[in-house]
Amino acid sequence: MKETIRKKIKALKTGLLSEKDFLAFVQNFPFGGDDRIKLDFHRTLRRGVPEVIFGRNKSVGQLKTIIGKFREIGEELMITRVEEPVFTELKREFDHLKYHDPARIVTGNEKPRIRCRGRILVLSAGASDEPVAEESFVSSRYLGNPTEREYDVGVACLPRILSLRQRLDHYSVIIVVAGMEGALPSVVAGLTATPVIAVPSSIGYGANFQGMSALLAMLNSCSGGVSVVNIDNGFGAALQATLINRKIGGKL
Numbered sequence: 001m002k003e004t005i006r007k008k009i010k011a012l013k014t015g016l017l018s019e020k021d022f023l024a025f026v027q028n029f030p031f032g033g034d035d036r037i038k039l040d041f042h043r044t045l046r047r048g049v050p051e052v053i054f055g056r057n058k059s060v061g062q063l064k065t066i067i068g069k070f071r072e073i074g075e076e077l078m079i080t081r082v083e084e085p086v087f088t089e090l091k092r093e094f095d096h097l098k099y100h101d102p103a104r105i106v107t108g109n110e111k112p113r114i115r116c117r118g119r120i121l122v123l124s125a126g127a128s129d130e131p132v133a134e135e136s137f138v139s140s141r142y143l144g145n146p147t148e149r150e151y152d153v154g155v156a157c158l159p160r161i162l163s164l165r166q167r168l169d170h171y172s173v174i175i176v177v178a179g180m181e182g183a184l185p186s187v188v189a190g191l192t193a194t195p196v197i198a199v200p201s202s203i204g205y206g207a208n209f210q211g212m213s214a215l216l217a218m219l220n221s222c223s224g225g226v227s228v229v230n231i232d233n234g235f236g237a238a239l240q241a242t243l244i245n246r247k248i249g250g251k252l
Contacts (some may be wrong), residue, residue, distance in 0.1 A: 030059045037065055041073055049143055049242060052235065055106070057082035060089045066095050078142050079106040079107045080135065080235050103134035104236070107142060115144030118172030118245045120238075122147060123161075124189065125154030125178035133177040135234030136199065136241075140175070143242040155183045161191075168192035172248055173241040177234065179203030182214030189223035195244060197237045 011017035040051045049064040053066055067090065070077045071181065077097075082090075087099045087106055098109040120140050124133035131150055148171075153160040161184065168174065169192050177199040178184040185198035198221070200214035207213060213229035218228045229236040 003039050022205060026193075037062060037069075039066065039069055041075055047243075048246060050076055050078070052139070052239075053079040054081060055079040055086070055104075060086060063090060067097070069171045071096075075112075076142075077106070077108045078139070080139070084125075098139045100134065102131040103138040104131065105135060105138045105142075107138075110127065112141045113144060114146055115243045115251055116124050116146065116172075116242070117251070118248060119146045119148060119170065120241050120245060121168070121171045122149040122165075122175045123153055123177065123184065124149075124151040125180070125184040125201075126178075126203065127152045129177045129179055129201045132199060132201045132234040133175075136175045136177065136238045137234075139235045139238035140154055140241060143238060145238075145242055145245055153184070154178065154180075160186075161187060166193050172245040173198060174199060175234075175237045175241055177201055178218075179211065179214050180205075181209060182217040182221055185218055185226050185228075186221040186223045189221065189226045192211065193217065193225070196223075196226045197241055198226050199234055199237045200228070200231050202232050 001027065008017060008022060012019065012022045016019045031120050043051045046128065055063060067077060081104055083104065084099065084101065090106065091097055096109050098107050100107065120135050122137045122140065123213065124130055131149060133149065137147055137149050150164060168188065171194050174188060175197045176185040176188050179201035180203065182200050185196050198218040200211045200218055202211035215228065215231055217225060229240065
């Protein structure tokens with residue numbers, strides 16, 4: 001990797017490589033790491049957002065290697081789907097880590113930097129959806145968005161969501177997390193012109209099929225303007241909301 005970079009720098013200095021081509025190389029230089037863990041530290045250059053690590057099924061040893069590399073490079077760190085006992089092990093070696101419960105997210109202990117003007121709102125249908133909603137909320141803030149939340153506003157009591165009606169148009173994107181029959185995103189989209197990202201949660205009784213019922217309902221929403229991510233994918237919703245917010249809300 002270092003030899004490749006040296007060759008490009010030499011070509012730039014000698015005029016064999018243009019500045020434009022060198023910048024394109026830097027922006028697209030793929031990854032760094034060893035044979036087993038390859039970390040993408042140029043993702044911010046390509047997409048405007050840093051690499052986020054999916055923590056589930058990674059060993060404590062693997063996570064320690066990843067955290068150490070992030071710290072060495074000086075990159076902001078976020079790891080999703082980390083259970084608290086795993087965090088406890090990591091904290092013994094890296095005291096700068098912070099655990100966000102119930103989102104199950106690990107970050108550095110620095111405050112997130114706000115990079116966007118537009119605001120994002122995270123809604124949950126029920127209190128049982130809170131872990132997924134919190135994954136969206138924490139992720140959205142980490143990715144640089146001013147983010148607010150309102151939980152337990154599902155359709156079983158319509159006045160709860162109707163009480164927020166005057167606020168809904170004031171956001172760049174609304175993320176809506178719902179299980180059971182997954183009706184809340186359709187209701188929200190019918191009340192506002194703000195783009196809605198729907199997150200089906202796996203909360204529900206047997207025929208909910210661990211979120212499949214909510215997923216299909218959201219994909220078949222009668223209200224226009226609803227986009228749908230995968231079951232329980234709070235982070236994916238936050239990432240998509242960030243990309244939208246940066247386009248329509250603008251960067252700071």
